[in-house]
Amino acid sequence: DTEVTQTPKHLVMGMTNKKSLKCEQHMGHRAMYWYKQKAKKPPELMFVYSYEKLSINESVPSRFSPECPNSSLLNLHLHALQPEDSALYLCASSPRESGTGGNYGYTFGSGTRLTVV
Amino acid sequence: SQQGEEDPQALSIQEGENATMNCSYKTSINNLQWYRQNSGRGLVHLILIRSNEREKHSGRLRVTLDTSKKSSSLLITASRAADTASYFCATDAGRITSGTYKYIFGTGTRLKVLA
Numbered sequence: 482d483t484e485v486t487q488t489p490k491h492l493v494m495g496m497t498n499k500k501s502l503k504c505e506q507h508m509g510h511r512a513m514y515w516y517k518q519k520a521k522k523p524p525e526l527m528f529v530y531s532y533e534k535l536s537i538n539e540s541v542p543s544r545f546s547p548e549c550p551n552s553s554l555l556n557l558h559l560h561a562l563q564p565e566d567s568a569l570y571l572c573a574s575s576p577r578e579s580g581t582g583g584n585y586g587y588t589f590g591s592g593t594r595l596t597v598v
Numbered sequence: 599s600q601q602g603e604e605d606p607q608a609l610s611i612q613e614g615e616n617a618t619m620n621c622s623y624k625t626s627i628n629n630l631q632w633y634r635q636n637s638g639r640g641l642v643h644l645i646l647i648r649s650n651e652r653e654k655h656s657g658r659l660r661v662t663l664d665t666s667k668k669s670s671s672l673l674i675t676a677s678r679a680a681d682t683a684s685y686f687c688a689t690d691a692g693r694i695t696s697g698t699y700k701y702i703f704g705t706g707t708r709l710k711v712l713a
Contacts, residue, residue, distance in 0.1 A: 584648055588643065
């Protein structure tokens, strides 16, 4: 299995809703990531989960919260989102965290298209 | 400006022609990667070049890296309509709060190959 699976593919939620995005990989990768991508813009890193340690990009608001139930799953919990949070949310994984002595490409999922109304 | 900036922002060529995209970055890196993204889909890893490498090939792809100029180029030879996509470079420069490396994607080049 060489894929990263994201569900759902599309999600429409109201500003008072609570929802979760799911990401799963069975490649034995030890690092997983959440990226946010607005239309015609590059992906922006939100979170890194590597060797059971969570790293947060400072600019990410607290209405986004990641959870890593095990080494194969990385969820993103959403609460009280704003319309400007509408975007494509991409999950990725790599064998290890790149840049720390290793050189690893990322495997991306196909993304969740989120619309906040 | 961003760590990775690509030019051109958009490129339109005829099938069979070569396409060249450039990426510039600001800080020292361990490696540089190129990704392709079809419209509204996930990114696909194309090639990784380490900081001590100058050129790398994969099929119709050729990547060069010039660390003295902090730049890289991606060449797609004999382009096909299926190559139509956005192409991003990504570098492992910079850290986020806990010391974890942060991969930064360039602004991207939108390539259109006309049949």
